Each structure stands twice: as C-alpha cells, then as structure tokens.
Amino acid sequence: MADQGAGGRRLTTREAAERLGVKPETVYAYVSRGMLNRGRTPGGRGSTFDEAEVDALVRRSRRGRPADGEGAGAPAVGAASAVRTGITLIEEDRYYYRGVDACALADNHAYEDVAEWLWTGRMRADVRFTAPREALAAARGAVDALPDYSGLIDRLRAAAVAAAATDPLRFDLSPRTVVAGARGLIATLVEALPVLGAEPEADGTAPAAVARRLWSRLTPLAAGEQWTRCLAAALVLLIDHDLAASTLAVRVAASARANPYAAVSAGLGAFDGPLHGGASGLAHRMLTEVLERGSAVAVVSDHLRTGRRVPGLGHRLYPGEDPRARTLFALLEQVPSAAPALEAARSVVETTARHVPLHANADLALAVLSVSAGMPAEAGETVFAVARTAGWIAHTLEEYGERPLRMRPSGLYDGPRPPQPLPSPVPT
Structure with a gap:
C-alpha cells in the first residue's frame, strides 16, 4: 500500500509499475538511468516512489506516442525523455x-x-x-562556394562551420563567452544568406533587427510593418519546444563538451528531414x-489516396490546436494579402x-x-532553424x-550471440 510521507504520497514498486504500464524490473531500470528517484520503506525492505x-514520467511517455495522423517511430519512455530542463514547459495546449507564456512573449517582445x-x-x-566581420566573410565565402541548387539549410550549415573556424574563443564554454558568440552566430547565419x-x-550604428534582415533573404517583397511583425513573432514562437530531435542532438553534443558552434551544427544536422524541419515545406x-x-x-483526397499524411496537421504534444499556429494565424489575419492562403489552410483543416x-x-x-x-517552399524551414538556434x-x-557525458544511453544488443565464425569473403 502506498504511504504518505513528508514529501507527498509514496507508491510501492508494484503501484509505480502499474501506473507506468511496465514491469517492476523496468521501474528499477528507470532508477538506474536517473529517470526516477526511490526511497526506502520504514522497514528498509522495499522501495517507494514519489x-x-x-x-x-507517465505524461512524458504519453507525449512520445504518435497522435492520430502523425508518423510512427515516436520514442517510448527512455533515458532521453527524462532530461531535466528549465527552459520550456508544455501542458494543456499551452507552452x-x-x-x-511563450505566445505572450511573442506578442510583446522581439526575438533578440x-x-x-x-x-x-x-x-x-x-x-x-x-x-x-571575419565570421561573416568566412560564412559568405563558404555559402558562395556551394552549388547554385543548394538549399537554404545547406547554406546555414556551411555558414555555421565557417563562422566557428574564425572564433578562437569557441572552446571557452563559460556562459559570458557562449552568449557573446551566440549573438554573432545568429547574425552571421542570417547575413550569410543571399539577399x-x-x-x-x-x-544609427546598430544593425536592423534579425526579423528584418531575414525577411530580405526570403522574399523580394517589401517588408511592411505587418509582415515584419508576423516574422518576428514566428521567430519567438519557434525558439524552443521541449526536447525535439534536433534539441536532443544539441544536448548530446554539449554533454560531450562540444563547442557551441558544433552543438548548433549537430542541431542543424538533425533538423534536416521531412519529419522535423522540412515539414513546413511540405505544407507550403x-x-x-x-x-x-x-x-x-x-x-487532401490525393494525399490520402497515395498514402501520404496531410502536412501541417496534428501535433503529438497538443490534443487541440498548436498555440504557435493560433498566435501566428491571428497576426496573419491582419495582413490583407494573406487572406487567400489563410482560407486555403482553414479549408484543409475543415476537410480533414x-x-x-x-x-x-x-x-x-x-x-x-x-x-x-512569395517565399520559396524552404522558407519556413529556414525561419524555424534561425529561430531554434537561440x-x-x-x-x-x-x-x-x-x-559531462551524461547523455550516454546503453544499447540493447539483439545481434547473434558470440562466438561466431569469421566471415568468409564473398566473390565479386
């Protein structure tokens, strides 16, 4: 039976296992991975859990399951899902x-x-x-050396690597140095893109806001006040969203004490794919x-008939509407030229x-x-990547x-048991 300790109600191992939907042995595996803390019963013969x-932990495991219409492959409860962070909280269709409130921040503050x-x-x-100056020159040189058909994310990756090579302080991991380098890196990523x-x-002597500089890299359309406000809000809304795949890659790199440029490069690498960064291009x-x-x-019918998921719909962390979409839609409603695309988006939602x-x-x-x-299809992905860099x-x-090196899960080997014979060469 669960007891009531000073720190709140305690569960026995059996009760914790039932609530988690796992075996009792798995509960102790969670303890060994740092995902749960255990105490002792007064007699010292059993374990209790807060x-x-x-x-x-149950809520985190549920977030890992794909919602209706979302792709398979969501992680079950594991070491990665238990990383403690004080940056972003997602609950009850808000974050x-x-x-x-992130949406309130987007309404009232600039991205920087x-x-x-x-x-x-x-x-x-x-x-x-x-x-x-040196970082931007190197980044532009790296970007200009890429083939003309290179995508914007390719250019961001090249710019990040080139900028890193010019910073002799990149291995100084003190917060003050990291923050100073981050300001320059984000500006470099944006300004390295073709205008x-x-x-x-x-x-005056200060550069324009990141949103205005990024706008000129995504479209030839003049950056009116309403458009700039939409892009600036999007940048704030997309800064973070718990432990997405790219963010986890960043934390793994940082756990190994990779420098901030290398950590961002790890994020850009994980970001490149239709199930993460590329999803907005499919919706476009x-x-x-x-x-x-x-x-x-x-x-919509064509998508479903060919077995494709309708892009831009559903999120495993939100049973209702994504608050980021809700906030951005409200701003876009104030831009008259966005009305046709807004109506098309609502029609897609209603049809599905x-x-x-x-x-x-x-x-x-x-x-x-x-x-x-009038932006290219990969513009949304670019906005996402620049925003998420922060x-x-x-x-x-x-x-x-x-x-250091705490992000080191153990592999569950399921290959053939040794000893196995040496493989024989296969004739070519």
Missing part, C-alpha cells in the same frame, strides 16, 4: 519559456530580447545581434496546390476534420506566411552545467 514524479532573456535571465530592450530584396537600413507545397486547383478537397479530429500546427501557419509573402544555445548553456 507519486508526482511517477505521474510526470511556456521559463514559466512565461527573448533569446537574451533565455540565455542570461535578464530581459533587455532593443538588443541587436551583430555579425563579426533577395532590399537590405534593411541600420538604425500543399497550400500552393490548393490555391492553384481551387479546392482543398481534391488536394470530417473524419480525423486534427488541428493546425506551426508548420501550416509558417506555410501560410511563406506562400502569402533555443539550442539555451540548451547548450544548460547542458554545460550538467555532468
């Missing part, structure tokens, strides 16, 4: 940066301000990120097709909801922005404060 901690606050704990007004529109003018192409054909029904109760996610909202502003730096700083 009810709140067990319930938190918070360090306890503050929020990034600085996440890194240092101090909210400063009118922060500007400046690209170091499509008019370069924004600097305000779908919305473009809906507008061309004039019917969401036909496009006839049979499957899925809601719009951030990828669909990004697609509305990119389609409406979050990756926050996680890097947090991981530097942990025990």
Whole structure:
C-alpha cells in the first residue's frame, strides 16, 4: 500500500509499475538511468516512489506516442525523455519559456530580447545581434562556394562551420563567452544568406533587427510593418519546444563538451528531414496546390489516396490546436494579402476534420506566411532553424552545467550471440 510521507504520497514498486504500464524490473531500470528517484520503506525492505514524479514520467511517455495522423517511430519512455530542463514547459495546449507564456512573449517582445532573456535571465530592450566581420566573410565565402541548387539549410550549415573556424574563443564554454558568440552566430547565419530584396537600413550604428534582415533573404517583397511583425513573432514562437530531435542532438553534443558552434551544427544536422524541419515545406507545397486547383478537397483526397499524411496537421504534444499556429494565424489575419492562403489552410483543416479530429500546427501557419509573402517552399524551414538556434544555445548553456557525458544511453544488443565464425569473403 502506498504511504504518505513528508514529501507527498509514496507508491510501492508494484503501484509505480502499474501506473507506468511496465514491469517492476523496468521501474528499477528507470532508477538506474536517473529517470526516477526511490526511497526506502520504514522497514528498509522495499522501495517507494514519489507519486508526482511517477505521474510526470507517465505524461512524458504519453507525449512520445504518435497522435492520430502523425508518423510512427515516436520514442517510448527512455533515458532521453527524462532530461531535466528549465527552459520550456508544455501542458494543456499551452507552452511556456521559463514559466512565461511563450505566445505572450511573442506578442510583446522581439526575438533578440527573448533569446537574451533565455540565455542570461535578464530581459533587455532593443538588443541587436551583430555579425563579426571575419565570421561573416568566412560564412559568405563558404555559402558562395556551394552549388547554385543548394538549399537554404545547406547554406546555414556551411555558414555555421565557417563562422566557428574564425572564433578562437569557441572552446571557452563559460556562459559570458557562449552568449557573446551566440549573438554573432545568429547574425552571421542570417547575413550569410543571399539577399533577395532590399537590405534593411541600420538604425544609427546598430544593425536592423534579425526579423528584418531575414525577411530580405526570403522574399523580394517589401517588408511592411505587418509582415515584419508576423516574422518576428514566428521567430519567438519557434525558439524552443521541449526536447525535439534536433534539441536532443544539441544536448548530446554539449554533454560531450562540444563547442557551441558544433552543438548548433549537430542541431542543424538533425533538423534536416521531412519529419522535423522540412515539414513546413511540405505544407507550403500543399497550400500552393490548393490555391492553384481551387479546392482543398481534391488536394487532401490525393494525399490520402497515395498514402501520404496531410502536412501541417496534428501535433503529438497538443490534443487541440498548436498555440504557435493560433498566435501566428491571428497576426496573419491582419495582413490583407494573406487572406487567400489563410482560407486555403482553414479549408484543409475543415476537410480533414470530417473524419480525423486534427488541428493546425506551426508548420501550416509558417506555410501560410511563406506562400502569402512569395517565399520559396524552404522558407519556413529556414525561419524555424534561425529561430531554434537561440533555443539550442539555451540548451547548450544548460547542458554545460550538467555532468559531462551524461547523455550516454546503453544499447540493447539483439545481434547473434558470440562466438561466431569469421566471415568468409564473398566473390565479386
């Protein structure tokens, strides 16, 4: 029977296993991995577990299961799902940066301000990120050397590696140095991309905001106040989102004490794929097709008939609408030229909801922005990557404060048992 200790209700091993839906041996495996803490019964013959901690682990395990319409391959409860972080909390269809509603931050603060606050704990007004001259020259040289058909994420990866090579202080992992380097890295990533529109003018001696500089790299369309506000909000909304695949890759690199540039490069590598960063590009192409054909029904039908998932719908962490999509849609409603793409997106949601109760996610909202502003299909992915770089730096700083090399799960070998004979050469 569970007891009531000073720290709250305690569960026996059997009760904890039943609540988690695992065997008692697995409960002790969670203890060995640092996912659960155990206490002793008064007699010292059994273990007890904090009810709140067990319930938190149950919630994390449920988040790992794919929601209806989402792809397979979601992780079950494991060591990676138990990483403690004080950056982002997701619960009840809302999410918070360090306890503050992220959507409210997007409505009231610039991307640079929020990034600085996440890194240092101090909210400063009118922060500007400046690209170091040597880093920017090296990054532009690396980007220019790529083939013309290279994607924007390819260019960001090349820029990150080139910028790292110019920074002799990159191996100094102290918070002050990491933060200073992060400001320059984000500015360098943006300014290394080819310019499509008019370069924004600097305000006095300070460079223009990241959102305005990024806008000119994504579309030749003039950056009006409403458009810039939408992009600036998107950058804040996408800074972090718990332990996504790319963020976990960043923390693994930081756990091995890789420098911040290398950690960001690890994130960019994991980010490159249709199930993570590339999802907004799929939604962009779908919305473009809906507008061309004039019917969401036909496009959704084609996706389902060919066994493809309808992009931009559903999120495993939100039973309802993704709050990032909700906030960005509200801003896009204030831009008259975004109306056709917004209507197309809503039509996709309504068509799909006839049979499957899925809601719009951030990828669909990004697609509305990119389609409406005449951006390429990979623009949403680029916005995502630039925004998330600030979050990756926050996680890097947090991981530097942990025990080194703690992100080392044990493999469960399921190959043939030794001894096995030496393999024989196969004739070619």
